[in-house]
Amino acid sequence: xxxxxxxxxxxxxxxxxxxxxxxxxxxxxxxxxxxxxxxxxxxxxxxxxxxxxxxxxxxxxxxxxxxxxxxxxxxxxxxxxxxxxxxxxxxxxxxxxxxxxxxxxxxxxxxxxxxxxxxxxxxxxxxxxxxxxxxxxxxxxxxxxxxxxxxxxxxxxxxxxxxxxxxxxxxxxxxxxxxxxxxxxxxxxxxxxxxxxxxxxxxxxxxxxxxxxxxxxxxxxxxxxxxxxxxxxxxxxxxxxxxxxxxxxxxxxxxxxxxxxxxxxxxxxxxxxxxxxxxxxxxxxxxxxxxxxxxxxxxxxxxxxxxxx
Amino acid sequence: xxxxxxxxxxxxxxxxxxxxxxxxxxxxxxxxxxxxxxxxxxxxxxxxxxxxxxxxxxxxxxxxxxxxxxxxxxxxxxxxxxxxxxxxxxxxxxxxxxxxxxxxxxxxxxxxxxxxxxxxxxxxxxxxxxxxxxxxxxxxxxxxxxxxxxxxxxxxxxxxxxxxxxxxxxxxxxxxxxx
Numbered sequence: 001x002x003x004x005x006x007x008x009x010x011x012x013x014x015x016x017x018x019x020x021x022x023x024x025x026x027x028x029x030x031x032x033x034x035x036x037x038x039x040x041x042x043x044x045x046x047x048x049x050x051x052x053x054x055x056x057x058x059x060x061x062x063x064x065x066x067x068x069x070x071x072x073x074x075x076x077x078x079x080x081x082x083x084x085x086x087x088x089x090x091x092x093x094x095x096x097x098x099x100x101x102x103x104x105x106x107x108x109x110x111x112x113x114x115x116x117x118x119x120x121x122x123x124x125x126x127x128x129x130x131x132x133x134x135x136x137x138x139x140x141x142x143x144x145x146x147x148x149x150x151x152x153x154x155x156x157x158x159x160x161x162x163x164x165x166x167x168x169x170x171x172x173x174x175x176x177x178x179x180x181x182x183x184x185x186x187x188x189x190x191x192x193x194x195x196x197x198x199x200x201x202x203x204x205x206x207x208x209x210x211x212x213x214x215x216x217x218x219x220x221x222x223x224x225x226x227x228x229x230x231x232x233x234x235x236x237x238x239x240x241x242x243x244x245x246x247x248x249x250x251x252x253x254x255x256x257x258x259x260x261x262x263x264x265x266x267x268x269x270x271x272x273x274x275x276x277x278x279x280x281x282x283x284x285x286x287x288x289x290x291x292x293x294x295x296x297x298x299x300x301x302x303x304x305x306x307x308x309x
Numbered sequence: 310x311x312x313x314x315x316x317x318x319x320x321x322x323x324x325x326x327x328x329x330x331x332x333x334x335x336x337x338x339x340x341x342x343x344x345x346x347x348x349x350x351x352x353x354x355x356x357x358x359x360x361x362x363x364x365x366x367x368x369x370x371x372x373x374x375x376x377x378x379x380x381x382x383x384x385x386x387x388x389x390x391x392x393x394x395x396x397x398x399x400x401x402x403x404x405x406x407x408x409x410x411x412x413x414x415x416x417x418x419x420x421x422x423x424x425x426x427x428x429x430x431x432x433x434x435x436x437x438x439x440x441x442x443x444x445x446x447x448x449x450x451x452x453x454x455x456x457x458x459x460x461x462x463x464x465x466x467x468x469x470x471x472x473x474x475x476x477x478x479x480x481x482x483x484x485x486x487x488x
Contacts, residue, residue, distance in 0.1 A: 003391045029394040033380065037402070038430040041380035071380075301380075305391045 004302050008120045008127040011136035012177035020181060024146055026298035027291070034070060034293055044073035047304050050098050052108045053130070054080040054091075054115075059265050059289065060130050060140070064107050067296035073304075076103070091115065095123050104307050105300070108132075126303045134168050134229065140264050141174035143295040145182060147288045148219055151260055156183035161213045163245060164223030164272055167194045168230065171223060171264045176202050189213040190245060193234040194225075210245050214255055221262040222247060222272045238271060248274040252282065260284055315462060315470070316483040321442075324459040328440060329361045331457050332409065339371050341435075342407040347424050348377040348395035351412035353474040354442055358411065374399035376410075378423040404432035409457075413472040415441040418453035443470050443483060 004019050033041055049068050053061055061077075068075045078098065095106065105126045108116050113135035120127045131137040148155050160179050166172045166188045179186045180203055187205040188195060200206050207213045214220060225241060235241045247261065261273070261283040269275050278285060316324070336342040339362070346355025352375055362368045379394040410424055421439060428434065442459035448466065462485070464470055469486045473479075 026394065029377070029379075029396070032397055033430075036430045037432060040430070042426065043380045043382075043385050046386075302391075305386055307386065 003306060007303070007306055008116070008129075009138050009299055009303060010116050010120060010127065010129050012138045012141050012174045012181065013136065015138075015181070017181050020142070020145070020178065023142060023295065023298045023302065024149060026302060027146055027294045030070075030297040030301070031291070031294040034290075034297075040070050040072060042072045043301060044068070044071040044304055047071075047104045047307070048074040048076070048102060049105045049107060049300070050076050050078060050103045051130075052078045052080075052095065052098070052106060052110075054108070054110045055131070056081075057109055057130070059292070060109065060137075063289070063292040064128075064130060064139075064296055067293050067300055068107075070293070071297055071300060071304075073105075073300070076101075091119065092122050095119060095125075099123055099125055105304065126307055128299065128303065131170055133170065134173075135170050136174045136177075137170040138174050138178075139292070139296050139299060140171050141178040142299070143288055143292040144171075144175055144221060144262060144264070145178050146295050147262065147284055147291050148184075148260070150287065150291065151284055152218065155179065157185070158219060159185045159187070159217045160219045160221060161187040161189050161207070161217040162221045162223060163189045163210065163213065163247070165194045165225045165234075166190050166199065166223070167196050167234075168226040169223050171221075175221060176204055180204075187213055187216060191235050191241065210247070211251070211254075214247070214251065214259060217259055218257075219260045219262060220247065221264070223264065224266065224268055224272060242271055246270075246272055246274065247277050249276045249280070252277060252280075258282060262288060264288070310486065310488055312471075312484045312486045314482055315443075315485050316460060318475075318481040321481040321483065324442065325357060325361055326365070328442075328457055328459060329358055329366060332358070332362070332440070333366060333368070335438075336407065336409075339368055341405075342409065343372040343374060343401065343403060344409050344411055345374045345376050345399070345403075345424075345428065347410055347412040347420060348375055348397070350414070350472065351375075351410075353477055354413050354440075354472075355411040356476075357474070358440075372401060374401065374403075376424055376427055378420060378427045381423040381427040383419060383423065399431050402432045403428060403434045405435045406432075408434045408437045410437060410439045412439075412441050414443045414445065414470050415439070415453070415455055415458075416445045416448055416470075418449045418451035421453050422451050442472060445470060 107128045109130040113133035115132045116129035162172050189207045263285045346352040359371050359373045362371045375398045377395040377397040379392050438456040440457040441455045444458040444461045471484045473482045475481050
């Protein structure tokens with residue numbers, strides 16, 4: 001069996017197609033494991049993993065922690081809000097202090113883009129990026145592609161539109177890299193103010209009309225409007241955003257095919273997606289959450305197998 | 310690299326029938342017994358024995374499962390190559406069942422140790438037995454012995470015992486390969 005070409009998962013940008021295939025094949029095995037009566041394997045008994053969350057997270061943190069525990073790793077958790085970071089400690093000092101307690105792997109979410117790349121250059125541990133600012137969120141993109149592959153058979157050749165706040169979204173960027181790498185056609189759709197200039201340079205189509213975008217796609221990945229990252233107003237009102245870019249049942253019924261609806265969560269029900277759509281058969285939002293654990297187990301397992309004894 | 314044939318197709322066939330009969334002697338109609346092939350190589354032997362039990366000895370219900378032990382092995386991060394996983398297919402509960410583990414070659418016993426741990430994820434079996442086609446003597450690292458054995462082989466450590474199957478390699482045969 002081949003192994004990953006990287007020692008850290010810093011972003012999809014650093015992976016190749018074979019890496020993604022290997023992660024998915026390994027995730028298939030772990031998906032079977034997490035559906036057993038006893039959902040745990042002892043592979044990582046001698047590995048200690050630190051989850052460093054310098055930014056709030058519920059789903060990703062739980063998912064990583066569950067993945068680590070299902071692999072029998074020892075886990076320590078750290079949240080910036082309760083730590084010495086508030087007292088003025090630098091990132092490298094914080095992490096080195098944690099590593100001196102013999103930690104093998106670090107899962108980190110940080111508000112600054114590039115934080116995990118920076119860390120990987122300065123500390124001696126395997127780093128997994130769990131989201132760095134508006135840059136990348138690689139495990140989310142992997143589980144999104146894995147969920148598309150599970151639902152539609154393959155990712156190659158599929159039309160995927162990412163709708164919403166592309167400008168502030170690390171999920172969007174990682175998804176674009178991952179989908180392009182696997183041969184999917186990608187479109188971004190949202191209000192002009194929330195589409196980064198020159199995004200078309202990444203090889204994606206750009207659309208500002210949701211109806212047209214949905215008519216084109218097989219899969220729509222609905223993103224949340226990230227109000228917490230907005231320092232200015234990007235659209236007149238939430239109501240107007242919903243009217244232009246919210247997906248509802250009537251809109252889906254007006255299409256001539258049944259498309260798959262995804263959402264990385266947390267959902268703002270009634271804003272980017274209505275409740276009846278979020279809870280419909282077309283939505284695979286909860287499958288994404290379950291796949292998230294299997295995909296993260298695969299990533300952790302494959303990176304851990306590269307840590308020297 | 311030399312290779313010597315230990316068993317030919319006829320001999321393999323005779324041994325498979327004997328093993329099938331020994332299983333019937335103990336488990337009669339297999340009502341509370343399940344066969345578990347240890348992936349990857351135990352699969353072929355387990356499937357072949359199931360076929361013989363069903364077709365030649367008319368036992369209607371033989372339950373067969375396949376168990377992958379990759380994530381339960383004790384050599385993770387210790388070898389040159391990463392460990393490659395295979396599929397596990399156990400579509401039944403093993404709670405209170407009599408289990409027969411099936412593998413082609415018993416060597417150090419470490420795979421079986423892993424399998425004993427792995428099977429616990431599917432319940433608490435009543436009893437576990439071990440069937441192997443080839444039992445390499447004097448090479449055990451753990452106190453594990455087969456309950457049913459096809460043939461005992463004395464091989465030194467740098468020698469390898471290779472079992473070929475018609476379905477996979479195009480012939481039924483067992484070879485001793487020396488480097």
